[in-house]
Amino acid sequence: MTCDIRAVMKVDINNIFIAKKYQQKPKKKNSQKFVITCCALDFLTGITLLLLIVYVQYKRQPQHNNNDGNNIGIKKISFICHLICFLIAAVLIGFGTYLYLNYATNEIGYMSAYAYIAIGVIACVVFLFLCIGAIRENVCCTVTFIVFMILGIIAQAVLAFLLTNGDHNVGSNLANILDEAWENELKSAGAMSIYESSFECCGRASPQDYIVNDRLPPATCFANGDSKVVENLIAIGCRAKVEHFVTDLLHIFNCLAWVLIVLELIITFIGCGLCNSIRNDRRRSFY
Numbered sequence: 067m068t069c070d071i072r073a074v075m076k077v078d079i080n081n082i083f084i085a086k087k088y089q090q091k092p093k094k095k096n097s098q099k100f101v102i103t104c105c106a107l108d109f110l111t112g113i114t115l116l117l118l119i120v121y122v123q124y125k126r127q128p129q130h131n132n133n134d135g136n137n138i139g140i141k142k143i144s145f146i147c148h149l150i151c152f153l154i155a156a157v158l159i160g161f162g163t164y165l166y167l168n169y170a171t172n173e174i175g176y177m178s179a180y181a182y183i184a185i186g187v188i189a190c191v192v193f194l195f196l197c198i199g200a201i202r203e204n205v206c207c208t209v210t211f212i213v214f215m216i217l218g219i220i221a222q223a224v225l226a227f228l229l230t231n232g233d234h235n236v237g238s239n240l241a242n243i244l245d246e247a248w249e250n251e252l253k254s255a256g257a258m259s260i261y262e263s264s265f266e267c268c269g270r271a272s273p274q275d276y277i278v279n280d281r282l283p284p285a286t287c288f289a290n291g292d293s294k295v296v297e298n299l300i301a302i303g304c305r306a307k308v309e310h311f312v313t314d315l316l317h318i319f320n321c322l323a324w325v326l327i328v329l330e331l332i333i334t335f336i337g338c339g340l341c342n343s344i345r346n347d348r349r350r351s352f353y
Contacts, residue, residue: 143336144333144336144337147329147332147333147336148193148333150329151189151193151326151329151330151333152189152190152193154186154189154322154325154326154329155185155186155187155189155190155193155326156186156190157186157319157322158182158183158185158186158189158319158322158323158326159182159183159186159187159190161182161315161319162179162180162181162182162183162184162186163179163183165178165179165182165240166179166180166183168243169240169241169243169312170240171239171240171242171243171246172239172242174235174236174239175236175239175240175242178229178236178239178240178316181225181228181229182229182319182323184221184225185222185225185226185323185326188218188221188222189218189222189326189330192211192214192215192218192330193333195211195214211337212334212337212338215330215333215334215337216334218330219327219330219331219334222323222326222327222330223327225323226320226323226324226327229316229320229323230320230324233313233316233317233320234313236316237309237310237312237313237316238309240309240312241305241308241309241312243308244261244270244304244305244308245270245305247261247304248269248270248275252279255281255284256284258270258284258286258304259284259286261304261307261308262284262286262287262300262304263286265304265307265308265311266289266300266302266307267300267302267303267304267306267307267308268283268286268287268299268300268301268302268303268304269283269287269303269304270303270304270305271303271305271306272301272302272303273287273299273300273301275303283299287299287300288300
């Protein structure tokens with residue numbers, strides 16, 4: 067009877083400590099996510115305003131002949147593709163920042179986060195200057211930026227290939243954050259609570275991790291937090307859940323990276339067509 071009372075008291079004390087830790091820790095992460103969200107919104111707002119200004123500038127240009135109208139049609143298609151690519155690039159930058167702040171714990175984790183950020187930044191910088199070249203209708207400027215875009219596409223394709231080919235390895239390394247959380251859990255109860263509550267899991271590999279360390283599974287290891295019913299104990303470990311979650315995210319954003327690269331190729335062909343059209347218009351102007 068005494069052992070049962072002590073066990074119950076131990077569970078209650080752990081639950082109280084976990085509740086306090088669970089209320090305090092997310093605030094820091096929520097603040098980080100709030101800052102990232104604000105930065106992303108500012109970035110998207112700035113890019114959108116820039117595209118609107120560019121659109122208004124070329125819209126005001128007078129049309130001298132039908133060929134100018136064709137150029138404007140090409141520009142419209144180009145700017146629509148640019149806008150879509152800017153949005154995808156911003157999403158990739160945000161995802162890379164999210165990985166860097168929340169999951170990167172070793173060199174592979176940091177490199178994967180940098181890779182997503184690099185893919186997005188390369189796209190944004192090249193598209194910005196390509197838009198300027200298209201607006202100015204400068205053949206030399208546009209061709210130069212097309213060359214830079216091709217080099218950027220090659221670099222992005224290499225990064226996307228490495229990320230796609232090693233997504234399981236990257237996901238496993240990003241899930242190493244659970245190892246740190248489990249070490250902190252052994253030092254101070256409650257470090258695993260946020261993962262156990264979010265992913266509906268228990269322990270690092272299983273609830274046995276608590277038992278081996280002479281501890282009872284906390285309330286977050288039970289369905290609906292009901293630790294009175296043994297059947298409610300969740301048998302799945304958190305590392306497997308987190309690794310599966312991160313790997314699925316990597317699959318989604320790897321697909322977005324390849325979509326961005328395909329759109330960049332389309333924009334490159336459109337830019338080549340625009341250069342050819344501008345060159346032909348200038349040749350006709352001499353006659």
